[in-house]
Amino acid sequence: MGEGDDTTGDGVGYDNGGRTDGAARRDDAVRAAVEQGLLGPDTPILGLLDVTGIRESAAELRAAFDAVTAPGTPVLHAFAVKATPLVPVLRLLREEGLGAEVASPGELALARAAGVPPRLTVLDSPAKTPAELREALALGIAVNADNAQELARIDGLMRSAHSGSPIGIRVNPQVGGGSIGATSTATATSKFGVALRYEGAREWVVQAYRERPWLTRLHAHTGSQGIPLSLMAQGVAEVFALAEEINGRLGRPQIDTLDIGGGLPVNFGSDESTPTYAQYARLLSEAVPGLFDGRYGLVTEFGRSLLAKHGTVVARVEYAKKAGGRPVAVTHAGVQVAARTVYVPGSWPLRIAAYDAKGRPKEGPPVVQDVAGPACLAGDLLAEARALPLLEQGDYAAALDTGAYYFAHHYAYNSLARPGIHGFAPDASGEVVFATVREAQRLDEIVAESGGAHAGALTTLRAPDRR
Numbered sequence: 001m002g003e004g005d006d007t008t009g010d011g012v013g014y015d016n017g018g019r020t021d022g023a024a025r026r027d028d029a030v031r032a033a034v035e036q037g038l039l040g041p042d043t044p045i046l047g048l049l050d051v052t053g054i055r056e057s058a059a060e061l062r063a064a065f066d067a068v069t070a071p072g073t074p075v076l077h078a079f080a081v082k083a084t085p086l087v088p089v090l091r092l093l094r095e096e097g098l099g100a101e102v103a104s105p106g107e108l109a110l111a112r113a114a115g116v117p118p119r120l121t122v123l124d125s126p127a128k129t130p131a132e133l134r135e136a137l138a139l140g141i142a143v144n145a146d147n148a149q150e151l152a153r154i155d156g157l158m159r160s161a162h163s164g165s166p167i168g169i170r171v172n173p174q175v176g177g178g179s180i181g182a183t184s185t186a187t188a189t190s191k192f193g194v195a196l197r198y199e200g201a202r203e204w205v206v207q208a209y210r211e212r213p214w215l216t217r218l219h220a221h222t223g224s225q226g227i228p229l230s231l232m233a234q235g236v237a238e239v240f241a242l243a244e245e246i247n248g249r250l251g252r253p254q255i256d257t258l259d260i261g262g263g264l265p266v267n268f269g270s271d272e273s274t275p276t277y278a279q280y281a282r283l284l285s286e287a288v289p290g291l292f293d294g295r296y297g298l299v300t301e302f303g304r305s306l307l308a309k310h311g312t313v314v315a316r317v318e319y320a321k322k323a324g325g326r327p328v329a330v331t332h333a334g335v336q337v338a339a340r341t342v343y344v345p346g347s348w349p350l351r352i353a354a355y356d357a358k359g360r361p362k363e364g365p366p367v368v369q370d371v372a373g374p375a376c377l378a379g380d381l382l383a384e385a386r387a388l389p390l391l392e393q394g395d396y397a398a399a400l401d402t403g404a405y406y407f408a409h410h411y412a413y414n415s416l417a418r419p420g421i422h423g424f425a426p427d428a429s430g431e432v433v434f435a436t437v438r439e440a441q442r443l444d445e446i447v448a449e450s451g452g453a454h455a456g457a458l459t460t461l462r463a464p465d466r467r
Ligand SMILES: *Cc1c(COP(=O)(O)O)cnc(C)c1O
Pocket: 080, 082, 083, 101, 124, 221, 223, 224, 225, 261, 262, 263, 264, 301, 302, 303, 304, 305
């Protein structure tokens, strides 16, 4: 712990100098959403996804690895569905040449609904049931076994049916954690994969491959937000060295594909997308040159770095008040769309942009204020003591860089409805066009999901009268 990554930063910069195209597109979209009536008094919150930006990030990812891999090397970029579990996003990424990394039956169902074919799908969940494994093997999707017990289950299934699924083992190189414990997957005691530095573990892994000619992949995901790039590269280097050792000791190139996971951190401090995929791919090609020489196919599993910068949650200021001398804007975005930030604000600060009632960037001197959410929870703050142009009633506050792990990850506190999500892009004349990604949740849906069909269920249960 404590090895902070200076590319992600702890604090949030308030400096919007160096405006990017993405920032300009976002401003246009907020204004157009107000003008076109998607946002207003009766629809006080929505999520926006910048389709142009998502396509650009996917293209940057492909180009970064193309630039360092030997020609003809198979490379699958499997988007980590948990980052943005929305079917239209998966379909868009599919169109951009990406696959899907799934970690639950729900995520697999989303990938299938988006039309991601089995050969572009990778299953990584830590707690796969026999039924999930059977389905995955029947579909032929790639599976990474998390541990010895799971491998034993796969043994049984492989005996009873032939499967075309590429199968690997997930290892934990135990290279250490980053600045955020919850996203550090390669600590000594991480719950993920086979811990490699545990006594006898390496031998066990080699033996597992020796006994199973169908084990052809090796997988590690060394961490997410807060992990320094150098530590990620070290994790990949360990996986590469292990694959070389296994193939060398077996005397055959049995491992033909390395899955290096995701985890490229996101810069939450400004509009710049740093570090870039190109930087990471270059670093890997220097640290682990053999990885790209064409002997191994590659799988990557990036999530947040593909989507975070392209999502914005915009919320109307319902009331503006003062508490203890500090202005507070009470908005419609809080813990239900930004659970991480509200509960762990030190690790997950978000930039906030202020817009006026017409959706135009708000001008004015910075005023230190709180940006609060709608929940009955004292800590329901998107930002505390933040210097911004003063937010007034009817204005809009936008939480930036929220395209991954935020508004797509609704938290049902106070039975607050899931907001609608719209994708946007300019048309030929430069006007912003929106497309519905997800409808806002309706009240009857909230009631139905909250046991509405079973209203009397508990009243039918009564312990016998003992008197
Ligand atoms: C979460 C996860 C990812 C994606 O991580 P990001 O930080 O969003 O890039 C990739 N692989 C596995 C196994 C994961 O659990």
